[in-house]
Amino acid sequence: MTAQGRGRPASDDGGLRSAVVVNPVKVADLAGLRRTVTDALAAAGWPEPLWYETTVADPGRGQTQEAVRAGVDVVFACGGDGTVMSCVSALVGTDVALAVLPQGTGNLLAANLGLSTDLAAGLEVAVERGRRLLDVGEVDGRHFTVMAGMGFDAQMLAATSEATKARIGWPAYVVGGLRHLRDRPMRVSIRIDDRPPVRRRARSVLIANVGRLQGGIRLLTEAEPDDGWLDVAVLSPRTLRDWAALGWAVIRRHGRVPRMEVFRGRRVVVTADRTQPRELDGDVIAPSRRLRAVIRPKALWLCVPQPERAPDLAVDAERAAERGEQLVEEARRE
Structure with missing residues (x-):
C-alpha cells in the first residue's frame, strides 16, 4: 500500500527539499551524476538538492543526519547496500523519506520492493511522491x-x-x-x-x-x-x-x-x-x-512507484532463477 508522504511543507516553488548522499567510489562520473539529478529535479520544480559524499569513516549516517537537520523532505541514497543501510539508520523514526538510486552490486532493498536500478526511473519515483511505510530491523543500534x-x-x-x-x-x-x-x-x-x-x-x-x-x-x-x-x-x-x-x-x-x-x-x-x-x-x-x-x-518512509506504474519483475525473476539453476x-x- 502506498500513501502520500507526510514530510515537511514543500518549498516556496512547490517542490520538495532534498539531499543526495552519494558514495563516490560507486560512481564513475560524479559530475555527470550531479548534473543529471539536479536537472531532473529542476524540471519537476524541486530546488537544487544538498550534496554529501560518504567516507570510509562515515558511510552515510552522519551525512544523512545533517541533511535531516537542514530540513529536507527526501534523501537520495546513491551507492550500494552499505550506503542505503547507513542512510536508513539516520532516517528511522523521522518523516523524511528515503529514495534509492542504486549504484552497487547487491541492491537488496531495490530488488525486494521492485525499485528500478535505472537512475532516471529512481528520480521519477521520488518526484511522483509515492510513499510506503516500512518496518526496519535493529541490531546493536x-x-x-x-x-x-x-x-x-x-x-x-x-x-x-x-x-x-x-x-x-x-x-x-x-x-x-x-x-x-x-x-x-x-x-x-x-x-x-x-x-x-x-x-x-x-x-x-x-x-x-x-x-x-x-x-x-x-x-x-x-x-x-x-x-x-x-x-x-x-x-x-x-x-x-x-x-x-x-x-x-x-x-x-x-x-x-x-x-x-x-x-x-x-x-x-x-x-x-x-x-x-x-x-x-x-x-x-x-x-x-x-x-x-x-x-x-512502520519506522521508515520509502519512495516507491505509484501502484499503476509499479514495474513488473516477472522477467527479472525468471532470469535470476535460470542463472541460479x-x-x-x-x-x-x-
Missing part, C-alpha cells in the same frame, strides 16, 4: 531493511571481492560462497520473543524483514516489509548434496525447502558456540557470538 545474518551468509560476503562483483555482478557472491560450503557448522541457541530457546547445528541463521536474496531469488515466501514481524531462516545443510538440494528448492519454490526451518518473531537473539561472522543488508559487520535483532514497525548445477558437479 544499526538498522537493516532486508536481512541480518550470522554464519555462512556473512562468510560468503566477506569472501567476495569488489573486483569480482564489478566484473560479473551478483553471481560473484555464489563464487565466494563455494569456498565455504564445507566449513564446520556452528551450534546455536535461538530465542524468539519470550519462547523457550531453540537449539540447532546450523550453517547460517538469517533474520529477515523481506524475503529476496541477491539475484532476486526469494528465500522466504511470506516475509513482508510492513507486517510487523521478523522471519528467521535456519539453514543446516551438511553435505554438498544438501547444499544443492536446498539451493534447487529455493530456486524452484516447490514444496518445503530441505535443511531450512523458518520461525517468526519480533525479538530474536541468536547465540553461537564460537565467534561468527555477521552481516547487515549485505555489509559485513564485526564478528560476535551473538546476533540480537528487534523489529521497529546453472549455479546450483555447477555446485553439484563439484
Whole structure:
C-alpha cells in the first residue's frame, strides 16, 4: 500500500527539499551524476538538492543526519547496500523519506520492493511522491531493511571481492560462497520473543524483514516489509548434496525447502558456540557470538512507484532463477 508522504511543507516553488548522499567510489562520473539529478529535479520544480559524499569513516549516517537537520523532505541514497543501510539508520523514526538510486552490486532493498536500478526511473519515483511505510530491523543500534545474518551468509560476503562483483555482478557472491560450503557448522541457541530457546547445528541463521536474496531469488515466501514481524531462516545443510538440494528448492519454490526451518518473531537473539561472522543488508559487520535483532514497525518512509506504474519483475525473476539453476548445477558437479 502506498500513501502520500507526510514530510515537511514543500518549498516556496512547490517542490520538495532534498539531499543526495552519494558514495563516490560507486560512481564513475560524479559530475555527470550531479548534473543529471539536479536537472531532473529542476524540471519537476524541486530546488537544487544538498550534496554529501560518504567516507570510509562515515558511510552515510552522519551525512544523512545533517541533511535531516537542514530540513529536507527526501534523501537520495546513491551507492550500494552499505550506503542505503547507513542512510536508513539516520532516517528511522523521522518523516523524511528515503529514495534509492542504486549504484552497487547487491541492491537488496531495490530488488525486494521492485525499485528500478535505472537512475532516471529512481528520480521519477521520488518526484511522483509515492510513499510506503516500512518496518526496519535493529541490531546493536544499526538498522537493516532486508536481512541480518550470522554464519555462512556473512562468510560468503566477506569472501567476495569488489573486483569480482564489478566484473560479473551478483553471481560473484555464489563464487565466494563455494569456498565455504564445507566449513564446520556452528551450534546455536535461538530465542524468539519470550519462547523457550531453540537449539540447532546450523550453517547460517538469517533474520529477515523481506524475503529476496541477491539475484532476486526469494528465500522466504511470506516475509513482508510492513507486517510487523521478523522471519528467521535456519539453514543446516551438511553435505554438498544438501547444499544443492536446498539451493534447487529455493530456486524452484516447490514444496518445503530441505535443511531450512523458518520461525517468526519480533525479538530474536541468536547465540553461537564460537565467534561468527555477521552481516547487515549485505555489509559485513564485526564478528560476535551473538546476533540480537528487534523489529521497529512502520519506522521508515520509502519512495516507491505509484501502484499503476509499479514495474513488473516477472522477467527479472525468471532470469535470476535460470542463472541460479546453472549455479546450483555447477555446485553439484563439484
